[in-house]
Each structure stands twice: as C-alpha cells, then as structure tokens.
Amino acid sequence: MIFKEIEEFSEIRYKARAYLCHLLDRNIPNNLPGVNVQSINDGFDKIAHEVDSFDAFYILDKNGIQLDNTISLDSKNISGKGINRSNKAYYYRCVREKRCVLTDPYPSSLTNRLCVTASMPICNDKKELLYIACVDIGLKELLAMISPSSVDGIFGKFTKLIYSVFSIALFAISLVLFVYGIKSFVLKSFNEINISEVFESTIVLTLALAIFDLVKAIFEAEVLGRPNHHQNGGSRTMVRFIGSIIIALAIESLMLVFKFAITDPSQILYAIYLIGGVGFLMIALSCYLFILIRSSVDRDY
Known part of the structure; x- marks a missing residue:
C-alpha cells in the first residue's frame, strides 16, 4: 500500500x-x-x-x-x-x-x-x-x-472490503464460466464434440477471460493499491473488457448466421442485425480510442 x-x-x-x-x-x-x-x-x-x-x-x-x-x-x-x-x-x-x-x-x-x-x-x-x-x-x-476517507482511514478500509467482496464474487463467476466452457472438451471424446459446442465454449471462455481481467484490474488498483504505470490504465482495462464482449458477440452472430442458413433462412435477418450491432460497437470503440490517444498527446504537450 x-x-x-x-x-x-x-x-x-x-x-x-x-x-x-x-x-x-x-x-x-x-x-x-x-x-x-x-x-x-x-x-x-x-x-x-x-x-x-x-x-x-x-x-x-x-x-x-x-x-x-x-x-x-x-x-x-x-x-x-x-x-x-x-x-x-x-x-x-x-x-x-x-x-x-x-x-x-x-x-x-x-x-x-x-x-x-x-x-x-x-x-x-x-x-x-x-x-x-x-x-x-x-x-x-x-x-x-x-483525509479520513484515505486508504488507511475507516471509510478507506470499508471501501477496500467492499471491493474485495465484489472481486471475489466476480472471480467466482469467471471460474464457473471457465469450468462450463471446458467441460464439453473434458467429458467428451474428440468424435463426440459438436462444432456448435466449440463456438459456445469459445464465447463462454472469452467472457470468463474478460471478467477475470476486470477482477484483476479492480483488485490491484483498489485493494492492493498498486500503481498503474500506464497513464490510462483504467481506460486500457475498459477497452480490453469491451473488446472481449465484442469478440463474444461476433462469434455468437457468426453461429446464428450458420444456424439460420441451414435451418430457417427467413430468420437470418436477425443475425444480420446482430452483426450490425457488433459493427456499431467496434466503431464506437474506435472513436473512443481515437479520443483517448488525442487527449494523451495533448497532455504530453
């Protein structure tokens, strides 16, 4: 500390x-x-x-x-x-x-x-x-x-306790998602694995990684009090988290395209809507990164 x-x-x-x-x-x-x-x-x-x-x-x-x-x-x-x-x-x-x-x-x-x-x-x-x-x-x-609300004050210790509890809860969720994501590979032989299950496991593991990355950032910054050597450490964490969510949604939309193309082509429009939403999120994330980089350059000058 x-x-x-x-x-x-x-x-x-x-x-x-x-x-x-x-x-x-x-x-x-x-x-x-x-x-x-x-x-x-x-x-x-x-x-x-x-x-x-x-x-x-x-x-x-x-x-x-x-x-x-x-x-x-x-x-x-x-x-x-x-x-x-x-x-x-x-x-x-x-x-x-x-x-x-x-x-x-x-x-x-x-x-x-x-x-x-x-x-x-x-x-x-x-x-x-x-x-x-x-x-x-x-x-x-x-x-x-x-500063009674500092890290060593009563309120500061209470805040650290709350962050610790939420970090443990989120880590438990990440662990559950990880176990759920790999059980289809562990409990089944190679010939029994369905390609759709592979996509589903990839989505679940991606979400588990995103949540774990978020837990790591929260625990290090708010509980352990480690300094972030990057100027925009919190922004980096958010970008990585949102990026993981975008990857999971992109995989899900790809699965829906294949599924509706085979089973019900009339429903494929909903998959296209989802792909459009993923594209919009990518554009929004790109704009955010552009603004973040510009603000960092302005501070350096």
Whole structure:
C-alpha cells in the first residue's frame, strides 16, 4: 500500500502543510524577543496534548545541530542530541525558503516507517534565525488525520472490503464460466464434440477471460493499491473488457448466421442485425480510442 499512500499524500500535501504549519505557528512563539528552547518545548507540549499522532519533536540550531534529545511518547525514540542534521531536507529547505515547510515521505530512523517532517524557522524580533522547530508524523497517521476517507482511514478500509467482496464474487463467476466452457472438451471424446459446442465454449471462455481481467484490474488498483504505470490504465482495462464482449458477440452472430442458413433462412435477418450491432460497437470503440490517444498527446504537450 506504500504507493497508494504516497499518491494520496501528493493529493493532500498542501492541505497537510497548511494544517501542520498552523499548529506550529499557533503554539510556538516566533519573531519575538526572548525566544528560547524552553518556550519552544512548551509549544511542543501544547501540540502533543492537542494531537497525539506525532512521532517526535526536536529543535535544531541555525547550523542544523540538534540541541536536545527528541521529545517522544516512546522512550526508545528519545535520542539525537548533538547530531548534525544540516543535510536533511527539513533543515535546508526551511532555511532556504525562510518559511514553514513539509518534506516528502521518507523512512524514519526512529520508527522505520514512512514519515514526513514539518519544520518552521524560529526568529527573534530582529528577524534573525535562531532555531528550527521540527515535528515528525507517520504518513499513515497524517493521511488519517487530514483525509479520513484515505486508504488507511475507516471509510478507506470499508471501501477496500467492499471491493474485495465484489472481486471475489466476480472471480467466482469467471471460474464457473471457465469450468462450463471446458467441460464439453473434458467429458467428451474428440468424435463426440459438436462444432456448435466449440463456438459456445469459445464465447463462454472469452467472457470468463474478460471478467477475470476486470477482477484483476479492480483488485490491484483498489485493494492492493498498486500503481498503474500506464497513464490510462483504467481506460486500457475498459477497452480490453469491451473488446472481449465484442469478440463474444461476433462469434455468437457468426453461429446464428450458420444456424439460420441451414435451418430457417427467413430468420437470418436477425443475425444480420446482430452483426450490425457488433459493427456499431467496434466503431464506437474506435472513436473512443481515437479520443483517448488525442487527449494523451495533448497532455504530453
């Protein structure tokens, strides 16, 4: 689910930065005379009582050296005094931009999980940089805080459960169609196989493959959260699904042509109507693919 979480973070990044920077700005004194480490720690204490999802709080001096041990509810994370963190993004970006910043997700050395860091420059009344106040929070906790409907929120987990149930149901249907499609070959000898049964089995197996392909796309995207490396992954799935349906209808219409030509030529007009419907679906699918390719080219430019 890491890719899904990072993708969701990119969507709520600005909202998350605004919220975390608001917490820091509201609770920590800044641009005032007499700003010191104790006043910043008091602000951290207020934030910790307001939101208990943070992993760690710590203060850097203007050169990026951590002044005290990390403040954390987990005693194993209380460390870091004197460490040079000037090469960290939350330090040099904050100093360079001279404002509160939020880093990209990175593996935390404290929790071994993905986290982000919000850092804010602390200045005196003369606008001289004194400290950098830093707050670490796990990526999952941030998503649950900012976007309750995210993949790790309650609604997100419920949605994953629903998609899982539907995926299992559709897979069961695909499996039933597959068994039905091959039983005529398994249970009969070669001489007993009817050509019409071959066409029927081909139709059933084509539908089974189309449903399985749809299940695979839904399960990977919505349950496993795997990224789609193609720009139009969802559209590709729909095109393949509709293409499989068109193939099944084309085979069925061909069967009807042969059947009515032999048994009842007066009914062959209905088979022609079905062939016309298949042709219309192919034209519609071609137009859709043309529009899809054009829109993709326009985005590249």
